[in-house]
Amino acid sequence: MxxxxxxxxxxxxxxxxxxxxxxxxxxxxxxxxxxxxxxxxxxxxxxxxxxxxxxxxxxxxxxxxxxxxxxxxxxxxxxxxxxxxxxxxxxxxxxxxxxxxxxxxxxxxxxxxxxxxxxxxxxxxxxxxxxxxxxxxxxxxxxxxxxxxxxxxxxxxxxxxxxxxxxxxxxxxxxxxxxxxxxxxxxxxxxxxxxxxxxxxxxxxxxxxxxxxxxxxxxxxxxxxxxxxxxxxxxDCISIGQGSTNVTVNKITCGPGHGISVGSLGKLPNELDVKGVIVKNCTIKGTTNGVRIKTWPASGASQAAGLLFTNIIMDNVQNPIIVDQGYGHRSNQPSRVKISNVIYQNIEGTSVTPVAVNLMCSRQVPCQNVRFNNIKLRSSLNAPLTASCTNAQVGYTGIQYPPPCR
Structure with missing residues (x-):
């Protein structure tokens, strides 16, 4: 009172x-x-x-x-x-x-x-x-x-x-x-x-x-x-939640922290779509994630579409490129947030984790039209790097390290 x-x-x-x-x-x-x-x-x-x-x-x-x-x-x-x-x-x-x-x-x-x-x-x-x-x-x-x-x-x-x-x-x-x-x-x-x-x-x-x-x-x-x-x-240095459209993030120095995220999405019922996000010319240092898309399992239906991540430097970052559609891990039901038309281009620097690109997309609504152009990541520990893609439709152009998902 x-x-x-x-x-x-x-x-x-x-x-x-x-x-x-x-x-x-x-x-x-x-x-x-x-x-x-x-x-x-x-x-x-x-x-x-x-x-x-x-x-x-x-x-x-x-x-x-x-x-x-x-x-x-x-x-x-x-x-x-x-x-x-x-x-x-x-x-x-x-x-x-x-x-x-x-x-x-x-x-x-x-x-x-x-x-x-x-x-x-x-x-x-x-x-x-x-x-x-x-x-x-x-x-x-x-x-x-x-x-x-x-x-x-x-x-x-x-x-x-x-x-x-x-x-x-x-x-x-x-x-x-x-x-x-x-x-x-x-x-x-x-x-x-x-x-x-x-x-x-x-x-x-x-x-x-x-x-x-x-x-x-x-x-x-x-x-x-x-x-x-x-x-x-x-x-998160910046988190972009439901109903965000035409968002531009430019020349941000991020870290420490959890990186720059689209999401989390799908936690609440009847969430609005996210469309038209540009993250460019950023430096991400010592964070637990680099550029991340995160959605909750067992979510309602919504979309995250038209996302561009370009000209980004990773400096000793865990999970430089990650899509996590099981964020929160409180349900075995798949996320129903549909991720599509995503471009990652001109991303370089160092990864702390061996899996530098990790797309963990929904089995019910797989990621569609995800494009990688000129990815040049190397290990902070001088170890091999790999990419992992689950339930994702992926295309590649230009230099790719780690090598493309198989």
């Missing part, structure tokens, strides 16, 4: 400040910044840097003031240098201000890790916002090391996920650049139900043994681009 009351209180703050509108702040945080924008400084709404006292309400009040400003100028939410303690923080729309609204993070956001303060999927969420820029070079530190001991998802299929650091739901036409995310409680970033969102020049970091700390999880979203970023976590 306490958690519900806290969330209701947060929503009440948002509703109240939406009601009074942006004009109430002409003398409070509404200073003119650069040409064509108005600055809303969180300090002027009561934020307290360097204090154990939370600044959550001040941040949400400053956001609503900026979001509801309606004077033809762009709004900028300014977070000056300093360390700000926040619990669950909601930045909600739709906004009236001229698009895009900018969040300029110059300071450090520090999470309250009392899990009773969180009632939903996220620490900091952007919901129903059309036109958003997050920038400034600041740091978002969730202090996940204080709560990872409560993550029981390996042993409990019905576990509750810990809060994601940044949660984007129903966000359109957005860009996030030049920020650092550290030690998430759950996912570092979760993007869902969103369109035309871009992320670049990010640094995401958590220890290799941190549980379920994906760098970014994408689901039910269209036209997502992630580029020029460095990601090291205890789980």
């Amino acid at each position: 306490a958690v519900i009351a806290r969330r209701a209180s947060a929503i009440a703050v948002l509703v109240l400040w939406f009601a009074v509108g942006g004009n109430a702040f002409a003398g409070r945080g509404g200073g003119v910044g650069g040409v064509g924008d108005t600055i809303f400084n969180v300090l002027q709404f009561g934020a307290k840097p360097g204090s154990r006292e939370e600044s959550t309400q001040a941040f949400m009040q400053a956001w609503v003031a900026a979001c509801q400003k309606f004077d033809g100028l762009k709004a900028r939410l300014l977070i000056p240098p300093g360390v700000y303690t926040l619990s669950e923080t909601i930045f909600g729309g739709p906004c009236k201000s001229r698009r895009p609204i900018t969040v300029q993070l110059l300071g450090t956001l520090s999470a309250n890790t009392d899990l009773s303060e969180y009632s939903d999927k996220s620490w900091i969420s952007f919901d129903s916002v059309d036109g958003l820029v997050i920038t400034g070079g600041g740091i978002i530190d969730a202090h996940g090391q204080n709560v990872w001991k409560y993550d029981d998802c390996k042993s409990n299929p019905g576990c509750a996920r810990l809060p994601a650091t940044l949660y984007f739901n129903n966000v359109r036409n957005a860009k996030t650049k030049g920020i650092t995310l550290l030690n998430s409680m759950g996912f570092h970033m979760h993007v869902t139900n969103s369109y035309n969102v871009r992320f670049h020049s990010l640094r995401i970091s958590a220890p290799p043994d941190s549980p379920n700390t994906d760098g970014m999880h994408i689901s039910k979203s269209q036209t997502v681009k992630v580029s020029r970023s460095t990601i090291s976590t205890g789980d």
